[in-house]
Amino acid sequence: MLLALSAPLPGSAQLRGHGGPVRALAIAPDGRIAISGGFDHSGILWAIDQGTALSVLRFHDGAVNAVAALDGGRFVTASEDGRIALWQAGRPEPVEIFSDHAGPIAALAVSPDGASLASASWDGTAHIRFLAGGPVRVLRGHAGNVNAVAFLPDGRLVTGGYDATLRVWPLAETDEPPRIVQLPSPVNSVAVAGEGEIVAAGADSVVRFLSADGTIRASVDLATNPVIGLALSPDGRRVAAATVAGTVAMIDRGAAKVAFSLVGPGLPVWSLAFRPDGTELLTGGGDRLVRRWNAGTGEPIGSLSMPRPVDSLAAFKGDHGAEVFRACVACHTLTPEDGTRAGPTLSGVFGRRVATAEGYTFSQALKGLDIVWDARTISKLFEIGPSRYTPGTKMPEQTINNPDDREALVRFLERATKTP
Numbered sequence: 001m002l003l004a005l006s007a008p009l010p011g012s013a014q015l016r017g018h019g020g021p022v023r024a025l026a027i028a029p030d031g032r033i034a035i036s037g038g039f040d041h042s043g044i045l046w047a048i049d050q051g052t053a054l055s056v057l058r059f060h061d062g063a064v065n066a067v068a069a070l071d072g073g074r075f076v077t078a079s080e081d082g083r084i085a086l087w088q089a090g091r092p093e094p095v096e097i098f099s100d101h102a103g104p105i106a107a108l109a110v111s112p113d114g115a116s117l118a119s120a121s122w123d124g125t126a127h128i129r130f131l132a133g134g135p136v137r138v139l140r141g142h143a144g145n146v147n148a149v150a151f152l153p154d155g156r157l158v159t160g161g162y163d164a165t166l167r168v169w170p171l172a173e174t175d176e177p178p179r180i181v182q183l184p185s186p187v188n189s190v191a192v193a194g195e196g197e198i199v200a201a202g203a204d205s206v207v208r209f210l211s212a213d214g215t216i217r218a219s220v221d222l223a224t225n226p227v228i229g230l231a232l233s234p235d236g237r238r239v240a241a242a243t244v245a246g247t248v249a250m251i252d253r254g255a256a257k258v259a260f261s262l263v264g265p266g267l268p269v270w271s272l273a274f275r276p277d278g279t280e281l282l283t284g285g286g287d288r289l290v291r292r293w294n295a296g297t298g299e300p301i302g303s304l305s306m307p308r309p310v311d312s313l314a315a316f317k318g319d320h321g322a323e324v325f326r327a328c329v330a331c332h333t334l335t336p337e338d339g340t341r342a343g344p345t346l347s348g349v350f351g352r353r354v355a356t357a358e359g360y361t362f363s364q365a366l367k368g369l370d371i372v373w374d375a376r377t378i379s380k381l382f383e384i385g386p387s388r389y390t391p392g393t394k395m396p397e398q399t400i401n402n403p404d405d406r407e408a409l410v411r412f413l414e415r416a417t418k419t420p
Contacts (some may be wrong), residue, residue, distance in 0.1 A: 001006065015290035017044050021331075026069040033089070034273065034282055036290050037064030037076045040135025043077045046290065048282070050212030059085050059094055062363075066108040068117065070131070078119055080104035080363070086131075099175075100127060100136055104363075105190075106419050109149045109157075118157055120149040122387065126159045133277040137173050141180075148190040150198070152212060160200055162387050168212050170200075181214035186385070189230040191239065193253065198240055201227035203399065207241050207249075209256060218256035222249055231272040231281070231294065239264045240281055240295075242269035243248045244327055248283060250298060260298045264291065286331075293411075308371070312338065321412025332414045346420040349373045354390065365392025375410045382406050 020039030027034045033054070034046045043057035043064050054095070062080030069075055073089035082101045103123030110117055119127045122145040128137040131418035139159065148160035157169045164186050167178040185204035192198055201207040207220045207227060222243060229242035239251040240258070248262040248269055267286030274281055274295060281295040292301040312329060316322035333344040341344060344360035354371040355362035369390060371377055382400040386393045400406045 013047050013136050014052070015048075015051060015292075016288070017046075017056070018042065018284075018288045018290075020063075021268070021270060021286045021288060022290055023063055023065050023270045024067040025273040025282055025284045025290065026067045026075075027273045027275055027282065028069040028073075028075075028082070029071055029276065034290065035067045035069055035077075036271070036284055037067045037077055037079075038284075038288075039063040039140055041079070043067060043075070043087075045062075045075065048292070054090070055092075057085075057094075059097075060085075062104065065104065065106050066109050068108045068118070070110060071114055071208040072352060076108060076303055077363075078105035078108050082121070082123070084108075084117075084119060098136075099130065100138075100316060101125070103365075106145065106147045107149045108146060109151050111151045111155060111157070112153055116151075116155075118149045118151065120146040120159060120161075122146070122391075126157065128157060139167075139169055139178070141167060141178060147186070147202075148200075149194045150190045152192055152194050152198075153194060156212070158190055158198055160202070161192045162186045162385070164202075165209070166190065166198065166200055166214070168214075179212070179214065181210065183208070188226070188228050191230040191232045193232055193236040195236070197253075199230055199253070200230065201230055201241055205243075207239065207251060209253065220249070220256050220258060222258075229269065229271050232276055233274050234276055234278045238295070240272050240274070242272050242283065242285075244268045246285065248272060248281075248293075250281075250295070262293050262298045316412070316416065319408075319412055320405075321408035322416070324400065324409040325412055325416075336419070346413065346417045347419050349378075350375075363392040366390060368392075375414065378410050378413065379406045382409065 018038035018040050022036050022038050024037035034048050036175040037043050041060050045054040060079035060081050064079050064252040066078040075087045078084045086096040086100040088095050092278045103121050105119050105121045107120040117129050122134050126139040126146050126149050142163050144162040145172045146159050150158045156171050159167045164183045169178045170176045186202050187200050188202040190200045198210045203226050205222045205225050225243035225245040227241050228418045231240045239253050241249045246264050246266045250260050252259045267289050269283050269285040271284040277350045281293045285289045313322045336347045343390040344357035352373050354364040354369050381389045385399045
């Protein structure tokens, strides 16, 4: 669907068009066009330098969690609806659709030769397909959601999952098992450098640099901010790490140190991508914008409009539970008048059956769960993590390990979500 959106002036630091958080980003090989995927179920093609939307890609029945750019003006979108769509620029409908996953798709990767596409899914598998056609290779073994996928330079695939493992799969489909690397916490994102070093990060806020045999060369701790996205600069010298807290750490890969941080409006940054010349980084996040940054300095490109949302927690200043909840405000509101965001409103959540909040579309898997929200079930959700307690959820993976923090959060929600 071609659409002329109200767009910023050329050179603006923001590309505005999505109706929800920007979940995924990729940039075409020529560096001129970007594709973004959003919680609003759409993809958008952007002319980066002009700051304009070229077309809106509408096909999916759920959030577009992953996108990829191919050569020849082709783009790929993948969604929580379990489907992958292949698009040709200028055409209003997908030219091909793949529906072989049985759960939400979380990530995509294109092979170094551009011939294959890999997908990671919450159905517990990763798939590799030849874009020219042929059978799909299905990789099984992860215990739970597969959140991340990347190709090594020699064509082998790396996957990362909720089970806190990295798996390096053999090049061909044989009886040889994958190499398994156990990490301390769930893996949200992986990237691979040109010489084969693997970068992995996730729930424990640590960015790790590993060889393909699992040896950890170095790590960078980003404090208490879970990492939800990674991107490597084209020259491989820098790693951009996006966090739930809304900052992006630009890491010197060789030194394994943060060079500087990009500071946005304080909402989660879900996605990032470097332009091919390495001078610019694009980010997408909870503010519904694609933002442009100078990758060498961390400064925004063009004028930076960064209005902060009204602080819905200002009335709860000093409440420890409210501070724990602050990581949730990007996706959830507390009162009915504030409506829904990426997730349903929590107004009246206590005593409510899971997946029954009005005005929000829930997955069939979530609707089938026998859970009523109360102090015990909400605490359990954050003790073991959403993907284990509520399989089929759209909620990003996060746990609260400290029982006192969980108790404070529950007590806060009891007070703050009561309806008249």
